[in-house]
Amino acid sequence: DKSEIGLFGLGVMGKSLCRNLARNGFKISMFNRHVAGVEENVAKDFKAQYSDLSKAEAFDDISAFVNSLQTPRKIMLMVNAGKTIDHVIEDLLPHLSGNDILIDGGNSNYVKTKERCDYLKSKGIHFIGAGVSGGEEGALKGPSIMPSGDAEAYKYIQPFLEKIAAKDQNNLPCCTYVGPEGSGHFIKMVHNGVEYVEMQLLAEVAIILKTLGQNPDAIANTLERWKATVNSYLLEITTVIFRKKEGDDWLVNKILDKAGNKGTGNWTTIASAELGVPSTLISSALFSRYISFYKDERIQLSKGFDKGDPSELRLTTTELLEAYQFARIINHYQGFKLIAEASDKFSWNLNLSEIARIWTNGCIIRSTLMTDLVEVFKSTTNILTNTDVIKVVQQTKKATKKVVSACVTNDLVSPALSEALQFFNGITTPYASANIIQAQRDYFGAHTYQRLDDDSGKRFHTNWI
Numbered sequence: 001d002k003s004e005i006g007l008f009g010l011g012v013m014g015k016s017l018c019r020n021l022a023r024n025g026f027k028i029s030m031f032n033r034h035v036a037g038v039e040e041n042v043a044k045d046f047k048a049q050y051s052d053l054s055k056a057e058a059f060d061d062i063s064a065f066v067n068s069l070q071t072p073r074k075i076m077l078m079v080n081a082g083k084t085i086d087h088v089i090e091d092l093l094p095h096l097s098g099n100d101i102l103i104d105g106g107n108s109n110y111v112k113t114k115e116r117c118d119y120l121k122s123k124g125i126h127f128i129g130a131g132v133s134g135g136e137e138g139a140l141k142g143p144s145i146m147p148s149g150d151a152e153a154y155k156y157i158q159p160f161l162e163k164i165a166a167k168d169q170n171n172l173p174c175c176t177y178v179g180p181e182g183s184g185h186f187i188k189m190v191h192n193g194v195e196y197v198e199m200q201l202l203a204e205v206a207i208i209l210k211t212l213g214q215n216p217d218a219i220a221n222t223l224e225r226w227k228a229t230v231n232s233y234l235l236e237i238t239t240v241i242f243r244k245k246e247g248d249d250w251l252v253n254k255i256l257d258k259a260g261n262k263g264t265g266n267w268t269t270i271a272s273a274e275l276g277v278p279s280t281l282i283s284s285a286l287f288s289r290y291i292s293f294y295k296d297e298r299i300q301l302s303k304g305f306d307k308g309d310p311s312e313l314r315l316t317t318t319e320l321l322e323a324y325q326f327a328r329i330i331n332h333y334q335g336f337k338l339i340a341e342a343s344d345k346f347s348w349n350l351n352l353s354e355i356a357r358i359w360t361n362g363c364i365i366r367s368t369l370m371t372d373l374v375e376v377f378k379s380t381t382n383i384l385t386n387t388d389v390i391k392v393v394q395q396t397k398k399a400t401k402k403v404v405s406a407c408v409t410n411d412l413v414s415p416a417l418s419e420a421l422q423f424f425n426g427i428t429t430p431y432a433s434a435n436i437i438q439a440q441r442d443y444f445g446a447h448t449y450q451r452l453d454d455d456s457g458k459r460f461h462t463n464w465i
């Protein structure tokens with residue numbers, strides 16, 4: 001009998017998803033291209049390694065793979081985002097028939113996903129762009145899945161995706177139909193932007209704790225205590241990271257301080273700029289990674305300038321915890337703001353509470369804060385208008401100011417913590433300095449300005465000299 005679903009691409013994520021599907025009782029077909037120079041059939045080799053794949057079928061021939069599937073065929077693509085997806089689509093197309101469904105489970109650009117939806121629609125094929133988060137372990141034990149595209153086609157793949165997804169605290173799947181076009185990949189992209197900031201904040205906090213004299217074990221102990229207030233997957237793994245030793249030293253001390261990236265933080269920043277949304281924390285976290293990359297220049301320039309004495313830093317860990325709490329709220333405010341604005345602009349009609357819900361488990365940014373936001377978004381799209389959130393912001397702002405000023409005074413690098421405060425001050429300022437920008441624009445370019453004492457929308461120009 002034919003297989004219920006096919007998996008194309010047996011990289012780290014593809015392999016884990018295959019095992020997850022098979023363990024959940026689905027009959028699957030697996031495909032991986034023949035790798036030149038390798039004797040073995042990759043898919044067959046993989047099948048032989050795991051008993052949970054005993055009923056799975058393994059192929060390195062596209063036609064046989066496609067023909068092994070029940071119609072309408074459901075094929076999940078787990079290949080590298082970018083051009084590879086288009087090549088795979090072209091390779092598959094001659095073998096497909098009308099109403100077959102392709103699911104792109106990679107970190108694809110949302111604009112490309114819409115183009116692929118339109119292109120495949122013209123060929124009678126359905127295309128679902130699905131963000132998948134959780135890394136290798138998540139994919140195996142239950143990822144968070146963010147599918148979007150053709151709502152009718154989604155019904156055919158819903159039983160598979162919802163079964164293999166992580167479950168929320170009410171045992172509902174961390175997978176929901178997100179919306180049309182590339183909205184699933186859009187929210188996965190924002191997920192990664194929020195992920196960059198959460199990681200950056202923990203990195204900044206750790207450097208501050210180190211400067212306060214804590215060794216990696218002590219930092220882990222501090223973060224461990226914070227779990228009661230701000231638990232998250234990233235906090236948990238960072239605790240484990242700080243405990244890891246290699247010989248007499250901690251491993252973290254031996255890792256080169258250059259942060260890589262695969263491009264999604266970059267896209268989030270570009271999308272924010274294009275949509276006119278101030279995602280300042282995401283760009284700050286992204287650019288911090290870029291600064292880290294200039295290792296040689298950093299070493300060279302460190303010699304020419306005086307730095308403050310870090311032993312002068314005076315802060316309590318409670319103050320630091322509060323600053324961290326404050327910055328995380330701003331991070332989540334900005335991330336969901338970006339989603340809300342995109343939803344408006346593209347008429348996607350996204351449900352912020354549902355998005356927060358499918359991010360409460362399985363994904364990299366799952367946290368107790370995310371669980372709280374599921375409720376918050378049931379009554380507002382702006383978390384800074386929720387009374388509980390307002391209370392936390394008011395309780396933590398004083399400590400945040402203290403932490404940020406201490407970092408500035410002692411020349412400690414803390415861009416995300418600082419930007420959280422700057423952004424908060426900006427978004428809560430009724431009369432900003434932008435009147436001066438408008439005057440300058442009018443001065444040199446006759447760009448005109450509107451007046452506070454005229455609400456007709458009329459535009460004014462002044463001859464400034």
Ligand code: 6PG
Nearest residue numbers: 133134135192261262263264364
């Ligand atoms: C996830 C992650 C994952 C992402 C990596 C790499 O949700 O499982 O977001 O999809 O690809 O974290 O991201 P960078 O290489 O850009 O840090």
